[in-house]
Amino acid sequence: MLRIDKKTFKHDYIEKFREMHGKDLSEGTDNNRYEALGSLIRDYVVEKWIRTNKCYNRTGEKQVYYFSMEFLLGRLLGNTLLNLGIRDTCKEGLNELGIDLETLEDLEQDQGLGNGGLGRLAACFLDSMASLNIPGHGCGIRYKYGFFEQKIINGSQVEAPDNWLRDGNVWEIKKPDKAQIVKFGGEVRVESLNGELKFTHMNYDPVLAVPYDIPVAGYENNVVNTLRLWSAEPVNNEFDFSSFNRGDYLKAIEYKNSVEAISQVLYPDDSLYEGKRLRLKQQYFFVSAGLQSIIKHHKKQGIDIRNLDEKMAIHINDTHPVLAIPELMRILMDEEGIGWDDAWRITINTISYTNHTILAEALEKWPIDMFKKLLPRIYMIVEEINRRFCEDLWNRYIGQWDKISKMAIISDGYVKMAHLAVVGSHSVNGVAKLHTEILKKQEMANFYYMYPHKFNNKTNGITHRRWLIKSNPELTNLLKETIGRSWIKHPTDMENFERFAEDKAVQQKLYEIKRNNKIHLANIIAEQQGITINPDSIFDVQVKRIHAYKRQTLNCLRIMELYNRLTENPDLNIVPRTFIFAGKAAPGYYLAKKTIELITAVGDKINNDKRIKDKLKVVFLENYRVSLAESIIPAAELSEQISTTTKEASGTSNMKFMMNGAITIATLDGANIEIRDEVGDDNIVIFGLTEREVLDYYQKGGYSAWNTCQGDERIKRVTNDLINGCYSYDREKFKTIYEHLLTYNDEFFVLKDFDSYLKAQDRVDSLYRDFSKWQSMSIINIAHSGIFSSDRTIQEYATGIWGSGYLYKNL
Helix, strand or coil, X not given: CCCCCHHHHXXXXXXXXXXXXXXXXXXXXXXXXXXXXXXXXXXXXXXXXXHHHHHHHHHCCCEEEEECCCCCCECCHHHHHHHHCCHHHHHHHHHHXXXXXXXXXXXXXXXXXXXXXXXXXXXXXXXXXXXXXXXXXXXXXXXXXXXXXXXXXXXXXXXXXXXXXXXXXXXXXXXXXXXXXXXXXXXEEEEEECCEEEEEEECCEEEEEEEEEEEEECCCCCCEEEEEEEEEECCCCCCCHHHHHCCCHHHHHHHHHHHHHHHCCCCCCCCCHHHHHHHHHHHHHHHHHHHHHHHHHHHXXXXXXXXXXXXXXXXEECCCCXXXXXXXXXXXXXXXXXXXXXXXXHHHHHEEEECCCCCHHHCCEEEHHHHHHHCHHHHHHHHHHHHHHHHHHHHHCCCCHHHHHHHCCEECCEEEHHHHHHHCCCEEEECCHHHHHHHHHHHCHHHHHHCHHHEEECCCCECHHHHHHHCCHHHHHHHHHHHCCHHHHCHHHHHHHHHHCCCHHHHHHHHHHHHHHHHHHHHHHHHHHCCCCCCCCEEEEEECCCCHHHCHHHHHHHHHHHHHHHHHCCCCCCCCEEEEXXXXXXXCCHHHHHHHHHHHHHHHHHHCCHHHCCCEEEEEECCCCHHHHHHHXXXXXXXXXXXXXXXXXXXXXXXXXXXXXXXXXXCCCCXXXXXXXXXXXXXXXXXXXXXXXXXXXXXXXXXXXXXXXHCCHHXXXXXXXXXXXXXXXXXXXXXXXXHHHCXXXXXXXCCCCHHHHHHHHHHHHHHHHCHHHHHHHHHHHHHCHHHHXXXXXXXXXXXXXXXXXXXXXXX
């Protein structure tokens, strides 16, 4: 915890402002004031940062490096002030200077380093590692434009560059002296020297990887870990003047542009060859730069490279960083002179892998020709890993060629990254109990039976510091008043809050807190959308990446059905509802973008229909991001977690909503099962097909969406409304959704679960009318949410996978 008084802070802030802007505080803009504050807080952090790194080097603690394509950090100012323990001091000091802290916090750009749950999980994990005194650091890419900024124009998603770095980033420190060279293309010369093979990468295209370090402060413990993000730059950053003078204008800029494209955007569209190639370049770029940097650092500390696995753990977050396996082998063999067997031992013992999905589209594979041409030395290593692995398979499964082909790392013209991840790591974990069981028994069964010791479960978590303490200060104060402060450091102590489940005064206070949060969100909606929201309606929220398996379509069809009933009977006795959606669709995902168009079209019609007496409102909030989520989640009363059972690995938004007192309506998918196990059947609303039923349909068939539709007049009507002009004069506009449901047999069982979903929603309506019951359910959900803190998850990773100890004493 930073020890600083208000007087010192005010002096430091005024001096920092003058130093940066060369004028008096009274003459500055709010942006000037934000920049000065952020820079000052970073200065405070740097002292602890230096001390932390010195301590790690002195004690020789095993360090964890978390490799991820995404780190969805959100805004850092408020979170850093909270973790340093100086937010109140700064707020009071700024007030005395005539400055509002919240105004400055709102000026900060969300860091555009991720898209959805994968990136937010990585951010939570960094926070928890620092807060638990674990020497753990992140490694990723410094995207210039991130994913994209989502605009909703005429009801459709339009992608614009997310220029989050336009005004700089006060939190990062560029480290050009730590830059690394990453090599693409060229060819490999193989020589035999003294009976050993020597591999030399020649005629390659070099890329300079320049690191930018961002401090990650732990909660009130003086620990500051590092998120290192790599930016791609030309090795020679000078303009190619000679080529320009010769008239070769394009060549003069081609190299520079091709290099900078590597760290330009997150997830370039990979529907075409060049997009796929760029994604592969991105993945190798940051793992190569990261590993080179890490190994140089450890060698500098005098560590024997042959004992590397005892001093560091590399964790790969999904398949994107799997090239860390062959890259570590390359460094150990080609640069350190270690033989294959020892290099393989070190690599396997060092690297661990989290699988986040069973969806085939996300289990990456790369065309052999592309891979071999772009990464010739890495391909040779993968080819040898595959040869040795297949040799083991041949000895184990004699004559079972089909099984061997299915398990091979290289087969059917592709390099299969998930297979490489399992073979080349010592641990493979799923992120919820059901997900892990599906991996073991279904998707990766062959690998599980070969390597049962590698597979384990680590259910995801969220950091309660950002998603409760920072996002919901009134609820935080209520918890402090009722159960004390121990839960801040030990989140499972929140269970003590259950004692107040039937306390009328606490129920009333919780209701008032929720209503205040709803009013705050309603004001945001009114400002951004011009839609007036009833704060006494149920705030029914589904915010997440737009994807067919997440079933925003099911939610939308249900709204359409309810609207139909209201138009026939405007006096229908229902609790008014506000349906809130947010989320981005991948630019090349046509069906997801059509889903957004449907939601906005349904909203336009319902919100302007006076017949239904404002009983329903539908809102799609554009450009979903961490800072927006911090306003939505505390206001939510019903959390929509309605993915097709077996498809959502875990989910983390379900945990955030639960922690803020929302009731979950859910399928028995991902971590919803564990939420139900914690709160009991009476405090969650479950519907839909079971795991066994879904898997049986996928394996044996027998489901007919058409017959389901024809057998239910409600379904027949809402699906017809997609193509009869009800929501668009263009009757073809939503035909893609109609066909996905009926022509292509409803892959994600939207129509099959429709009736069960409606019944579950009727139960929600009934429960909400019982004030005491609803508040009691809310209290019980909050009380049992501590188990889903990422602190618990990281403790399990540290002890069960990484073998990383804790620095128990504060630094």
